[in-house]
Amino acid sequence: MTEREKYGSRRSRLNRMIRLRQLAQAASVLTTPLAPEDILALFNPVYSARQLRGVVTRVVQETAQSATIFFRPGRGWHSHLAGQWARIGVELDGVRHWRSYSLSAPAGKDPAITVTDVGAVSGTLVRTTRPGDVLFLAPPQGDFVLPEHPRPLLMVTAGSGITPVMSMIRTLVPRRPDADVVLVHSAKTPGDSLFREELAELADQFPNFRLAHWFTGEQGRMDLTSTDQLDELCPDWKERAAYACGPDSFLDDAEALWKRAALTTAAPGSEVAVAGTTGNLMIERFNTTFNLGVGHDGGVVTFETSDREVEADGDTPLLDVGEDAGILMPSGCRMGICHSCLTPLRAGQVRDLRTGEVHGEPGQLIQTCVSAAAGPVNLEL
């Protein structure tokens, strides 16, 4: 396809979209207060006026503990770059929960996530997702992506940390003969190792891709506190742009290792080295650490828009805390029935003063009149 054809087809698609929007606007005269999408959702669940959705097209079991879920996203999604992640909303017992998952499909192909059964949300995804199910989505994002210009690469991954890297390998290795990729992947046993067959085939087929497995069940944990093992697995690791993804401790060690390596190569006392550069290493962390408040702990309440911080105890409603700090708080009945006070939670958790339940996820709307801080809390107000 020539550039001009490409441009032409893009323009006609744009025109089609504009026409579609005009049509939707015209139709909304008949559907108000609903949007035409609300009616179309009766026939196709990806339609929604307010939220991006996707329909599961295929579920592939990867290991005993993990599965890859392919989905067809609705309007509003944009195609992902290799290595990016997306927020996926799943319903557990009727309640929407959001988690971030790396997209394991190559760039340019239909999106897919590979999920390992840890925790309630991932477990539900792995065990119960079927083709036709609806997933709630946020468009792909993330900076853990391939370099703009070709250069030798080293991927160091552990466990499910391979998922974003798998997208990179699938994107790069078969399509770019000039690629030079080494993957060092650590898993407990061969049976637990994600994408093992596909990786072996790629390594057989493409000389520009080299694969080194590390099985902790047989060899013990990969030791990244010294360079010995890495020197053996990939002698030229210092010359490569490196990508690491895996559990926190694994990444902490990798980060320290590269930092030291950068220190030894940098001039002594160099500002750059002191500033903590990790040289050629790029890291993707899976956010698994939660700030779970317990019992009656209060905490610092941060009102982000108002830029105020207030110390609060664990029994005072956040509504009172905010009002005492001079924040313009939406409020109503002050007893948990009218929902006039709903405020988006940005971080932390709250305790329901009625039930004692500690809950909260970023983005969730909470009733400030019956919620107290359970640890540090950030509110959007």
Place this chain on the structure above:
Amino acid sequence: MSVISPSKTTPASTKGSAAGGSRTRPGKLAESGSPTVRPPAAAHLSDEQVAELGRELDAIRDEILAKRGAEDAAYIRRMIKIQRGLEISGRAALLVSKNKAAWVTGTTLLSLAKILENMEIGHNVLHGQWDWMRDPDIHSTTWEWDFVTPSRSWQHTHNDLHHRWTNVVGKDNDVGYNLLRMDEQQPWKPVNLANPLFNAILAPLFEWGIAIYDLELTEYKEGTKSKEALLKDLKALGKKVVTQFTKDYAATPAVAMLTGSGKQALYGTIAANAIRNVWAHAVIFCGHFPEGTDTFTEEMVEGETRGDWYVRQMIGSANISGSKFMHIMTGNLSHQIEHHLFPDLPSSRYAEVAPRVREICQRYGLKYTTGPLIKQVGSSWAKVFKLALPGKTATA
């Protein structure tokens, strides 16, 4: 609490400055004790008994919260699907309503769709009954209903004012909607002779009555509602009026004109709105006006605890007995007592808690008012007629 707490102890600021300073917290329930005057129907209860009653009702609420889940989510989604199906098939039938059967079918389906949307879905979603699902499509902050008053205005007068101050004359304007004399505490004026006439006009135009009511013109006149707030509400209402009018009285008939059914379609949408209005009016009037429901004075809510608040909801509300279909068509407001105790529990759970609430009422010697639709409608109309005439004035 740190920071500004010391100022909380200073008496109310005389400067009337809004920033910081002391703040009265109207609506905050007392931790313990009793109201200045306990309502007569509950006067036989001790503080301890009222507190215990409160704990029992809290326990019922907690139990439902623990059970609430996928089944409930499926219920509201099914209702929404049914409603949308009724809506499009009703409107589609009206497009060919030159045919009499199509007109009857279309008008009936559209009436049902509007009733379902306003009652079992809209009213309850706007109460936040389904907020726990965290679904932005079914949420009290995003829902807009097929009713002329904008959701946000209604949520303020209804969820906040009416539910907080249920039946407190002078605080809950739902007692007569500033239009009718519905309680003996309200002093009689000659205009009240028109009570039955006003109510008869109100019924088919109910959504307009509520829209005007939600503007809180009395509050504006008294200076408790700012001009900016009123203008904002007026603007929102104006916008809603235009879209609602366009849909039902212009766009639908215009499309129907293609089959020569324009006029019939217009009559159909007018009829559907009127039918919904009459139905909603009847159901709402059964909530707090039938014989047996009590009203309250401001003294009765001073120092009110959670237990007393519960008591007031129970003796101030009335249920309607009937079939499951009837309950759904009333938006489960036929379980008005349960709804007032737990306004943000899913409506589909009210039937389940009703026998237990009734048992609690019995055990504590409180009345639990209920009756079939016809009887309750008759009873509230009887009050409309009775209070048109000067009778006993405030004796409470």
